Amino acid sequence: MGLLFVALFLMAISATCADEAAFIGVNIGTALSDMPDPTQVVALLKAQQIRHVRLYDADKAMLLALANTGIHVTVSVPNDQLLGIGQSNATAANWVSRNILGYVPATNITAIAVGSEVLTTLPNAAPILVSAMNFIHSALVAANLGSRIKVSTPHASSIILDPFPPSQAFFNRSWDPVMVPLLKFLQTTGSYLMLNVYPYYDYMKASGAISLDYALFRPLLPTKEAVDLNTLLHYTNVFDAVVDAAYFATSYLNFTNIPVVVTESGWPSKGDSSEPDATLDNANTYNSNLIRHILNNTGTPKHPGIAVSTYIYELYNEDLRPGPVSEKNWGLFDGNGVPVYILRLTGSGTVLANDTTNQTYCVAREGADKKMLQAALDWACGPGKVDCSSLLQGQPCYEPDTVVDHASYAFDAYYHRMAMGDGTCNFNGVATITTTDPSRGSCIFAGSVGRNGTFTNTTSVAPSSNSTVSGSHSSFLCSKDFYAHTVLLGFVFWTAAYL
Numbered sequence: 383m384g385l386l387f388v389a390l391f392l393m394a395i396s397a398t399c400a401d402e403a404a405f406i407g408v409n410i411g412t413a414l415s416d417m418p419d420p421t422q423v424v425a426l427l428k429a430q431q432i433r434h435v436r437l438y439d440a441d442k443a444m445l446l447a448l449a450n451t452g453i454h455v456t457v458s459v460p461n462d463q464l465l466g467i468g469q470s471n472a473t474a475a476n477w478v479s480r481n482i483l484g485y486v487p488a489t490n491i492t493a494i495a496v497g498s499e500v501l502t503t504l505p506n507a508a509p510i511l512v513s514a515m516n517f518i519h520s521a522l523v524a525a526n527l528g529s530r531i532k533v534s535t536p537h538a539s540s541i542i543l544d545p546f547p548p549s550q551a552f553f554n555r556s557w558d559p560v561m562v563p564l565l566k567f568l569q570t571t572g573s574y575l576m577l578n579v580y581p582y583y584d585y586m587k588a589s590g591a592i593s594l595d596y597a598l599f600r601p602l603l604p605t606k607e608a609v610d611l612n613t614l615l616h617y618t619n620v621f622d623a624v625v626d627a628a629y630f631a632t633s634y635l636n637f638t639n640i641p642v643v644v645t646e647s648g649w650p651s652k653g654d655s656s657e658p659d660a661t662l663d664n665a666n667t668y669n670s671n672l673i674r675h676i677l678n679n680t681g682t683p684k685h686p687g688i689a690v691s692t693y694i695y696e697l698y699n700e701d702l703r704p705g706p707v708s709e710k711n712w713g714l715f716d717g718n719g720v721p722v723y724i725l726r727l728t729g730s731g732t733v734l735a736n737d738t739t740n741q742t743y744c745v746a747r748e749g750a751d752k753k754m755l756q757a758a759l760d761w762a763c764g765p766g767k768v769d770c771s772s773l774l775q776g777q778p779c780y781e782p783d784t785v786v787d788h789a790s791y792a793f794d795a796y797y798h799r800m801a802m803g804d805g806t807c808n809f810n811g812v813a814t815i816t817t818t819d820p821s822r823g824s825c826i827f828a829g830s831v832g833r834n835g836t837f838t839n840t841t842s843v844a845p846s847s848n849s850t851v852s853g854s855h856s857s858f859l860c861s862k863d864f865y866a867h868t869v870l871l872g873f874v875f876w877t878a879a880y881l
């Protein structure tokens with residue numbers, strides 16, 4: 383049985399693109415003061431075409447509401463039930479019979495997460511973790527569900543030490559007595575390593591060593607990519623580096639071909655004063671880019687094309703969670719099912735259907751260099767052919783008369799004229815996309831609801847026709863070239879990897 387799975391997985395790898403496509407799921411935490419009832423939750427999941435969820439328990443009403451929906455469900459053994467299950471196969475069998483057997487197959491339970499971040503949050507239960515998984519698996523086998531329902535346990539990525547360069551990563555050796563039998567269990571049962579990946583925290587902890595762009599999957603200049611000198615693999619985002627670190631740490635213990643499923647990843651949309659990067663735009667950027675990255679089946683530099691299915695943390699903002707403001711603001715929706723922000727997902731399929739990419743704006747990036755903004759503004763109003771007449775003195779968008787405000791107006795007009803195409807909100811890195819309508823008073827930005835920008839008047843006067851535009855104009859559209867570059871680079875390294 384185990385051999386068969388290994389063989390199948392090898393075949394998937396050798397075919398380069400696993401025939402199993404990666405999916406995006408969501409975690410459903412329930413610490414809300416106005417927690418919607420299970421039928422409302424399921425209605426939201428259906429409206430958003432979310433087909434994979436993870437529950438933090440095995441709530442009866444939730445499992446019943448999910449019946450006959452086609453939604454795939456990962457249920458959890460809460461940490462406070464773990465000790466009992468790990469110490470007694472009868473307790474484990476009883477748990478399976480009460481929480482699983484009564485619901486399948488109508489409710490499509492596909493995995494059981496045994497505990498949550500046990501090694502780091504409940505280390506005294508670590509010695510019985512693998513027993514608990516074994517007992518639960520045995521109970522499933524006895525019910526003929528052994529191959530349909532996978533058993534695993536989500537880990538905090540902090541158990542991986544020295545995660546960069548990924549090729550040198552290893553699991554904290556204190557946990558070898560648990561990790562070795564655990565990986566053996568995952569391999570022989572055809573299960574997968576569950577990993578929680580939080581570039582937000584990696585970025586926060588790195589205090590400057592990790593750039594925000596690298597954490598948010600934003601395009602990087604090739605010189606800013608992180609290169610693993612042992613493997614010559616290029617990393618363009620923290621997420622891939624952490625997943626590859628897990629693959630390498632696993633192979634250091636002599637296990638290969640254990641797939642990784644990311645059980646939690648996300649970005650908070652709001653924080654307190656000590657969490658300045660927990661913003662709507664960053665959360666939107668991270669989750670939008672994450673979803674596109676996953677659904678594209680990009681895989682990671684180490685295993686290109688191998689699915690890394692990922693559950694976003696999380697469906698709802700959980701206002702009852704203790705801790706800093708960010709703790710309550712990881713959700714995609716509020717308790718009424720209203721999106722906290724509108725994901726930008728054009729062209730990446732149907733999941734999370736509130737795709738209103740058309741309601742985005744391009745504005746000057748906060749903290750951007752003033753000179754670069756001015757140069758970009760000059761370019762937009764000149765060669766970029768944006769009608770900047772509204773920026774002239776006495777016109778609606780003249781006030782406030784700052785380069786940031788004027789540049790935002792021009793960038794947005796250009797971005798909308800270019801139909802919000804990829805790379806048209808870049809301007810050498812001084813522009814950024816936002817979902818907040820920057821219009822004010824009678825100054826209406828392009829793309830604002832009910833309006834549209836006016837463009838293409840080549841004779842329009844730039845507000846600061848004085849300053850010179852230096853360098854080649856096309857440099858402001860560098861991301862097109864940039865993509866071409868990265869594709870080429872990617873190809874070179876691919877080729878290198880296969881030679």
Ligand SMILES: *[C@@H]1O[C@H](CO)[C@@H](O)[C@H](O)[C@H]1NC(C)=O
Nearest residue numbers: 470471472473475476520521
């Ligand atoms: C529990 O384990 C004992 C001994 O290992 C075995 O005899 C018994 O059948 C098991 N019970 C269940 C419910 O699996």
Ligand SMILES: *[C@@H]1O[C@H](CO)[C@@H](O)[C@H](O)[C@H]1NC(C)=O
Nearest residue numbers: 452454487488489490491492
């Ligand atoms: C449950 O999900 C699996 C995996 O996608 C699928 O093969 C199976 O048909 C589903 N079962 C039901 C009852 O929907």
Ligand SMILES: *[C@@H]1O[C@H](CO)[C@@H](O)[C@H](O)[C@H]1NC(C)=O
Nearest residue numbers: 501505540543554555556557
């Ligand atoms: C490794 O795990 C042990 C046991 O939990 C912990 O005390 C130690 O701090 C960890 N090492 C590192 C470098 O995180």
Ligand SMILES: *[C@@H]1O[C@H](CO)[C@@H](O)[C@H](O)[C@H]1NC(C)=O
Nearest residue numbers: 558562632633634635636637
């Ligand atoms: C992995 O395999 C190598 C070569 O067989 C061996 O030297 C090493 O001790 C093994 N490592 C572990 C953790 O089992």
Ligand SMILES: *[C@@H]1O[C@H](CO)[C@@H](O)[C@H](O)[C@H]1NC(C)=O
Nearest residue numbers: 674675676678679680869872
């Ligand atoms: C999608 O995958 C292709 C190759 O499979 C890759 O060239 C491209 O960069 C990927 N796009 C994203 C957004 O990850």
Ligand SMILES: *[C@@H]1O[C@H](CO)[C@@H](O)[C@H](O)[C@H]1NC(C)=O
Nearest residue numbers: 426429430719720735736737
């Ligand atoms: C967005 O989601 C809400 C709530 O699920 C739904 O009622 C609405 O129809 C969706 N809008 C679009 C444009 O899909």
Ligand SMILES: *[C@@H]1O[C@H](CO)[C@@H](O)[C@H](O)[C@H]1NC(C)=O
Nearest residue numbers: 735736737738739740741801
């Ligand atoms: C966005 O605009 C494009 C082009 O105008 C249109 O084809 C698409 O349907 C729009 N999408 C939404 C969600 O309104």
Ligand SMILES: *[C@@H]1O[C@H](CO)[C@@H](O)[C@H](O)[C@H]1NC(C)=O
Nearest residue numbers: 798829832833834835836837
């Ligand atoms: C833009 O506005 C003009 C005039 O108000 C209108 O005729 C045109 O259809 C609009 N274009 C779009 C794409 O909405």
Ligand SMILES: *[C@@H]1O[C@H](CO)[C@@H](O)[C@H](O)[C@H]1NC(C)=O
Nearest residue numbers: 771837838839840841842843
């Ligand atoms: C372009 O601007 C000129 C001068 O401001 C104006 O006369 C002309 O009508 C404009 N053309 C369009 C298409 O708006």
Ligand SMILES: *[C@@H]1O[C@H](CO)[C@@H](O)[C@H](O)[C@H]1NC(C)=O
Nearest residue numbers: 756844845846847848849850
């Ligand atoms: C244009 O340049 C002149 C001389 O360098 C300067 O005095 C003037 O203020 C500039 N005008 C604008 C609008 O920047």
